[in-house]
Amino acid sequence: MTPAARMAACLTAQTRKRVDFDVLAGAADDGDASLPTSPMRRRVLAAAARELATTGLVRLPAGDRGWDRSAHPPLPRWVERTTPSRVRAPRPRPRAWVTALSFATRTALSKADLALLDPINVFLRDRPKAEPVPLAERFYELYGDEKYLSRPDTHHLVAADLLSIPAHLRAFATPAPLAMFELGPAPWMLIVENSAAFTSLRRVLAAWPAAEDVGWLAYGGGDHLIASLTTCAEAFAERRHPVTDVLLYTDLDVDGLECAQLAAARARRAGLPKLVPAAGLYHALMHQSPRPWPPAAPERIRAAVSWLPPCLARQAEQLLLDGHVLRQEALPLDRLRTHLTAGAPLLPQLLGSSSTTGQR
The missing domain is CATH 3.40.1360.10 (Dna Topoisomerase Vi A Subunit; Chain: A, domain 2)
Incomplete structure (x- = not known):
């Protein structure tokens, strides 16, 4: 892997837009044991910085303050990560929703909503009268993850009475017994x-x-x-x-x-x-x-x-x-x-009343 490639890999792990060049130089050093003591190190690092800029991964400093000119060739003190241009996602093909999920044709759905509904759509198309099973079993069947939704009853489609766990997922919750x-x-x-x-x-x-x-x-x-x-x-x-x-x-x-x-x-x-x-x-x-x-x-x-x-x-x-x-x-x-008191009726004592209906 070239010094520029090692710097590019290091960039992907950074969270800030401006990255100290010393961090990238350290990544280049880590990949080549001879580089830190090489008389050509500065030239290698300068060439790698230019390559990152040429390929559009970073912007080099525009002003003189952004450069270390204590030796030749000069090295940037920092670089700025560029934001890759957005690639327009292809328009999804129209879905054929089963009647039970017809609300999906008139509801704004996120990618997460579609990921939830697509397997249900196929399931209802192929097995509309499936026997109800515990919800975790249905999640595992449809998504390969028994905990696909951590709190399904609070999901916005369920809370809005659009998606029904009993009717659409043919499932029921199984809380741990009291x-x-x-x-x-x-x-x-x-x-x-x-x-x-x-x-x-x-x-x-x-x-x-x-x-x-x-x-x-x-x-x-x-x-x-x-x-x-x-x-x-x-x-x-x-x-x-x-x-x-x-x-x-x-x-x-x-x-x-x-x-x-x-x-x-x-x-x-x-x-x-x-x-x-x-x-x-x-x-x-x-x-x-x-x-x-x-x-x-x-x-x-x-x-x-x-x-x-x-x-x-x-x-x-x-x-x-x-x-x-x-x-x-x-x-x-x-x-x-x-x-x-053992000689008196028990339930009224628990209720704090003289009759079982006092607190009801």
Whole structure:
């Protein structure tokens, strides 16, 4: 490889338009061990610079300040990379879209959109009644990449109700299942955010003397909970153990309460019973020792606590505004046992009401 060719290769790795000539000279030296000590080095580098300019890869400095004239021949102190002229892309041939994708004929589509839709077009043409499969399997079939779209439900064509995952891709999402434990036959489920609180509640409920009062206990938090909620209905149907009440118990902090609101919206869209706060557990948690935590903006705090019943919301708002939070670990196993009275109906205690309908 010639010195000019090595300089040209070095240019492709540069991000700035102006490149110090020393960088290019170093690339030429690296490719020829004899060049750094050669008496002809300056002439070789000057010739390579002229060749780069002649071929249009760089522009040499126009003024005297841009040249090193301490020896002969002069060398540029820098060069400027040129922007290659745009080559007009050939006009794409008209596509014949299947009827199900007719929106593509009247919608401005990017190259990425066309890369997404073309395989679907062929798929619907050849297999319009294909059996629905998990979305990752369909992506692998059509694109050779099971994660072709990281968040398909937010893609602009899907969000605009133009592209349908069930109808066009003949596929369905498969979120990781929520960790659910059927501790008894009662028609309710309690979801707990933290693993320590989940373990403590599992021990309390597993030993509950009136086994018929106990239902499902589930563990999940954050994005996992929101994505996995849709798997609950299938589990209820498989076990022939439906629920009429779904309760959620999170940390008393902004992130936990915002997660609860998102989960409640997801449950509603999935056709699950209304997701409500486990107010009885929150009441017990509110009487424990908080820990300091930098407060969020007041408007964000007010929006987050609005998911709680009014009395709890006021207490939680003041707690968070004062720069404190309450993690579920503040209500440990022994205090949970004390708080939940074994001789009384269990669900009203979890709901913080005297009847199962108080918070619904």
